[in-house]
Amino acid sequence: MTKQATAQKSNVAELSAGKPKRIEEHIIEVVSDSGEGAQKCGQTFGTVSGKMGNGVWTVEIIPAEIQPPARSKEGASGVRIRLGSKYMTNMGDQADLVVALNEQVLYNRIENRAFREGTVVLLESKWGEDPQPQIREDYAKAVADFKERGLIVHELPLEKECLKIVKNARKGKNMFVLGMLCRIYSRDTQRALDEISTAFARKGEAVIKPNHDLFKAGYQYAAENLDYHYEVPPEKEGIQNPTIVTNGNTAIGLGVLASGMDCLAMYPITPATSASHYLADVFHLTGGFMHQAEDEIAAAAYAVGSSYSGKTAVTITSGPGMALKTEILGLAVMCEVPLVVVNVQRGGPSTGQPTKIEQGDLLSALYSMPGDAPKIIMAPATISECFHFMITARKLAEAFRTPVIVLTDANLATAVQPYDRPEPQAEWLAAPIDQSEWDKNIPAYDWDEETGISPRPIPGQKGGEYVLTGLAHTKRSKVAYDSMSNQIGCNMRSRKMAAVATTLQKPEIYGDKEGDILIISWGSTMGAVHESVDRMRKDGHKVSNVHLRFLHPFEKDLQEIFSKFKKVMTVELNYSDEPDAPLTNDATRRYAQLATILRNQFVMDIDCWSIVQAAPLQPGVITEAVLGRLEKLN
Amino acid sequence: MFGLKADWSLDVQDRYFTIEDYEGAQPRWCTGCGDHGVLTAVQKVCREAQLEPEKIVNVSGIGCSSRLPHYMKTYGFHGLHGRALPFASGVKARRPDLDVWVSTGDGDCFSIGGCHWVHAMRYNVDMTVLVFDNAVYGLTKKQSSPTSPCGLKTNTHPTGAFLPALNPLTVTLGVSNVSFVAQVVDWNPLLVYETIKKAHAHRGTSFVRIIQRCPVFVEDVHKEMQNDPSQILLLKHENGIPTNEAVERIYPNSVEHDPSDWNGAMAIARDESKVPCGLLYHNPDAPVYDDWSNVGLSMSDEDKLAGVNKALDSFSI
Numbered sequence: 001m002t003k004q005a006t007a008q009k010s011n012v013a014e015l016s017a018g019k020p021k022r023i024e025e026h027i028i029e030v031v032s033d034s035g036e037g038a039q040k041c042g043q044t045f046g047t048v049s050g051k052m053g054n055g056v057w058t059v060e061i062i063p064a065e066i067q068p069p070a071r072s073k074e075g076a077s078g079v080r081i082r083l084g085s086k087y088m089t090n091m092g093d094q095a096d097l098v099v100a101l102n103e104q105v106l107y108n109r110i111e112n113r114a115f116r117e118g119t120v121v122l123l124e125s126k127w128g129e130d131p132q133p134q135i136r137e138d139y140a141k142a143v144a145d146f147k148e149r150g151l152i153v154h155e156l157p158l159e160k161e162c163l164k165i166v167k168n169a170r171k172g173k174n175m176f177v178l179g180m181l182c183r184i185y186s187r188d189t190q191r192a193l194d195e196i197s198t199a200f201a202r203k204g205e206a207v208i209k210p211n212h213d214l215f216k217a218g219y220q221y222a223a224e225n226l227d228y229h230y231e232v233p234p235e236k237e238g239i240q241n242p243t244i245v246t247n248g249n250t251a252i253g254l255g256v257l258a259s260g261m262d263c264l265a266m267y268p269i270t271p272a273t274s275a276s277h278y279l280a281d282v283f284h285l286t287g288g289f290m291h292q293a294e295d296e297i298a299a300a301a302y303a304v305g306s307s308y309s310g311k312t313a314v315t316i317t318s319g320p321g322m323a324l325k326t327e328i329l330g331l332a333v334m335c336e337v338p339l340v341v342v343n344v345q346r347g348g349p350s351t352g353q354p355t356k357i358e359q360g361d362l363l364s365a366l367y368s369m370p371g372d373a374p375k376i377i378m379a380p381a382t383i384s385e386c387f388h389f390m391i392t393a394r395k396l397a398e399a400f401r402t403p404v405i406v407l408t409d410a411n412l413a414t415a416v417q418p419y420d421r422p423e424p425q426a427e428w429l430a431a432p433i434d435q436s437e438w439d440k441n442i443p444a445y446d447w448d449e450e451t452g453i454s455p456r457p458i459p460g461q462k463g464g465e466y467v468l469t470g471l472a473h474t475k476r477s478k479v480a481y482d483s484m485s486n487q488i489g490c491n492m493r494s495r496k497m498a499a500v501a502t503t504l505q506k507p508e509i510y511g512d513k514e515g516d517i518l519i520i521s522w523g524s525t526m527g528a529v530h531e532s533v534d535r536m537r538k539d540g541h542k543v544s545n546v547h548l549r550f551l552h553p554f555e556k557d558l559q560e561i562f563s564k565f566k567k568v569m570t571v572e573l574n575y576s577d578e579p580d581a582p583l584t585n586d587a588t589r590r591y592a593q594l595a596t597i598l599r600n601q602f603v604m605d606i607d608c609w610s611i612v613q614a615a616p617l618q619p620g621v622i623t624e625a626v627l628g629r630l631e632k633l634n
Numbered sequence: 635m636f637g638l639k640a641d642w643s644l645d646v647q648d649r650y651f652t653i654e655d656y657e658g659a660q661p662r663w664c665t666g667c668g669d670h671g672v673l674t675a676v677q678k679v680c681r682e683a684q685l686e687p688e689k690i691v692n693v694s695g696i697g698c699s700s701r702l703p704h705y706m707k708t709y710g711f712h713g714l715h716g717r718a719l720p721f722a723s724g725v726k727a728r729r730p731d732l733d734v735w736v737s738t739g740d741g742d743c744f745s746i747g748g749c750h751w752v753h754a755m756r757y758n759v760d761m762t763v764l765v766f767d768n769a770v771y772g773l774t775k776k777q778s779s780p781t782s783p784c785g786l787k788t789n790t791h792p793t794g795a796f797l798p799a800l801n802p803l804t805v806t807l808g809v810s811n812v813s814f815v816a817q818v819v820d821w822n823p824l825l826v827y828e829t830i831k832k833a834h835a836h837r838g839t840s841f842v843r844i845i846q847r848c849p850v851f852v853e854d855v856h857k858e859m860q861n862d863p864s865q866i867l868l869l870k871h872e873n874g875i876p877t878n879e880a881v882e883r884i885y886p887n888s889v890e891h892d893p894s895d896w897n898g899a900m901a902i903a904r905d906e907s908k909v910p911c912g913l914l915y916h917n918p919d920a921p922v923y924d925d926w927s928n929v930g931l932s933m934s935d936e937d938k939l940a941g942v943n944k945a946l947d948s949f950s951i
Binding site for chain 1: 658659686687688689691692693703704706707708709710711712713714717719720721722723724725726727728729731732749750752753926927928929930931932933935937938939941942943944945946949950951
């Protein structure tokens with residue numbers, strides 16, 4: 001337990017029944033075996049809270065297997081909801097209150113440092129009376145252990161209570177728990193009942209009614225038996241602007257629709273596939289087609305083929321899939337075929353940790369291709385940006401005739417948050433395929449000397465006939481047998497990146513423009529980093545943050561921004577050597593990925609702090625790490 | 635004929651294409667290479683069908699065969715080793731108006747592209763696939779290929795290839811939803827032309843294995859067959875590849891084979907004592923992938939925006 005965690009203990013003081021206690025925010029978890037509906041419970045709770053005007057950030061807790069053993073640590077399935085008065089940008093630190101449907105799954109969360117001293121655990125008590133002596137013994141041992149760890153455990157007969165209403169409590173306990181949570185956090189019950197009706201609308205009244213009854217029973221039970229009763233008033237009551245709630249993968253799918261791309265080629269891979277699932281469901285709404293290819297290579301090749309024939313296509317994958325797509329992306333760079341590639345990063349190397357977050361694919365996105373293969377690399381920082389970046393990526397790909405890699409991660413993929421509903425514009429849609437006659441005198445790569453940019457002939461354009469080739473080629477796309485053509489081609493492709501850079505803006509500085517430490521971050525960690533910066537600044541530390549959206553080329557004026565700080569360091573979720581690790585010195589230390597390229601680009605001593613522990617960054621963890629660096633600085 | 639309709643005096647097509655309209659760069663294949671003849675046949679088929687050059691896309695992988703797009707004056711896609719089929723499928727995905735051709739080889743298609751080969755046959759995208767099978771890797775200078783005969787001495791198997799050669803016909807015929815499988819030898823120009831013409835006319839993936847000579851590295855592989863036409867089994871049928879008396883005189887062994895008969899095709903393909911030449915299998919009714927991939931092409935921007943809004947609204951709170 002961290003120092004900071006103990007300090008928060010007072011947040012969950014037990015209260016007498018009656019008037020709810022006002023709080024700014026709480027972190028709630030519902031954990032169970034998979035298949036018990038904990039996620040449904042959490043999502044509904046999140047939606048109800050979002051509709052009330054609260055800030056909400058929801059993260060799924062996903063086991064690696066479809067049917068993991070019951071009552072096991074590795075089988076933990078569920079959801080974390082961070083509920084607050086203000087807008088929420090990340091999953092926060094340790095949980096304040098947990099509902100657990102068995103005691104073993106809690107060990108998973110303990111291992112993930114999800115709890116602190118004083119975290120309240122509402123635990124299903126039926127295991128204490130299980131017919132199997134081993135289960136009774138495990139249960140008793142665990143409860144004693146939880147208390148030992150400082151958790152406040154309440155054993156509740158959830159199953160018994162549910163059996164008063166339904167025959168099979170496994171199918172419905174989640175709604176009972178939802179009722180409990182809605183009472184504890186003073187949620188709008190009518191909204192919750194409406195959500196349940198919507199969720200089960202297809203199944204009809206026969207299913208809706210018992211779920212409503214379970215919800216009401218849970219609410220009643222909490223009111224009569226639990227002293228926890230809070231109020232989390234939203235800053236502004238209700239929905240202010242038109243708002244939608246999605247996870248990042250769905251946002252990517254929506255972005256693909258809104259961008260006017262009409263071909264997705266994919267191969268199933270965790271944690272990217274849900275974006276494709278979503279598009280498979282809705283792509284017909286914009287006339288698009290999703291191709292499930294025979295492998296990752298074929299998916300990328302299909303997308304490149306489709307892009308070559310007119311409109312920009314997209315392929316969505318994760319790290320191991322990117323490894324396979326490498327040769328196709330190299331071709332797309334070489335032949336200047338616009339293409340959007342989404343990499344929902346997971347833990348690596350190799351198969352790594354399929355369901356877990358990591359930001360480990362930045363260097364491979366940049367450098368994995370043979371030869372010099374520059375391309376645009378972007379990383380959305382929020383779920384809303386997952387949507388908007390797809391439109392930007394398509395436009396950049398077409399304007400600069402290049403692949404664009406969009407790096408998201410498992411955290412953005414599965415986290416759920418309310419955000420402003422985008423208002424789709426006609427200009428976001430891809431233009432129709434140009435079939436006008438092509439001036440024969442203009443070669444297939446009519447490179448502008450200054451920018452490297454050239455217009456692209458599309459099959460069907462009379463006079464534009466050319467043979468695209470991955471071999472070194474001339475302006476006319478003829479196989480180059482001379483010594484200079486390859487040099488010129490490389491120059492032009494590289495110059496395009498310099499041209500892209502001229503279109504980018506200076507990034508915003510979060511905090512003061514000068515100070516002791518500047519944290520540089522990228523991707524899904526922004527919310528946690530900002531919160532950490534807020535805390536440190538509140539304590540008088542001179543810490544600021546720059547969060548990068550473009551990793552290649554970089555946004556403007558970074559060097560100037562860096563120069564105003566005593567120390568510049570990245571905070572990332574990929575591997576780096578700690579400076580004091582055994583046998584590690586300046587000559588051998590391996591830096592985090594963004595730090596590596598920043599050091600290289602700006603020839604500055606940029607430090608880094610990074611971990612690869614299969615979980616999103618918590619603001620408290622960042623604060624501790626940065627304060628450690630700050631201590632050494634002063 | 636010659637692109638003019640019978641009532642030519644009333645309705646003359648405004649564009650008429652000659653062989654020259656399909657001729658790209660001067661081919662750089664070796665003298666005596668079988669690829670030259672195939673290229674000529676492809677150009678003749680294009681001319682015969684009066685295809686607009688700008689609507690043709692010749693896709694290829696890597697290898698000698700895969701240089702073909704450079705020698706055509708059309709759009710071309712000379713991609714990566716083994717990947718011609720998925721590239722070609724992607725080109726066709728949203729462009730039903732394009733005429734897509736694939737040139738690939740025994741290494742490109744059956745070895746590094748093996749996975750794509752099987753699946754492309756099943757997708758049955760409307761395209762014409764020509765496999766130039768010379769039983770050796772030529773461009774990389776004489777390594778064994780999957781179809782190298784057992785015992786063939788190559789740079790990778792200097793004492794002779796260990797394994798029996800892969801039979802591409804049985805593999806292709808074995809794939810569900812395969813719709814057109816033909817085989818021909820490169821040294822009979824008439825048969826090559828007629829086979830490619832029939833393949834091009836088929837809607838779906840037409841797979842044509844062209845047994846082809848590489849005089850530089852494995853001159854002997856097909857020598858015997860060339861000198862002894864009785865090793866070839868000519869497949870004849872009114873729905874098959876048209877032949878004429880001259881062809882039938884050259885090949886004394888022939889059989890009436892109905893290309894709709896899959897079992898018969900498989901039996902012919904499995905019998906390796908003879909090299910079948912002609913149309914082994916043809917199912918014009920096999921589902922074509924384009925019928926799915928083309929859906930939604932004509933949607934207006936207004937309808938697309940309405941679709942996006944509908945999708946967004948389902949997440950509104």
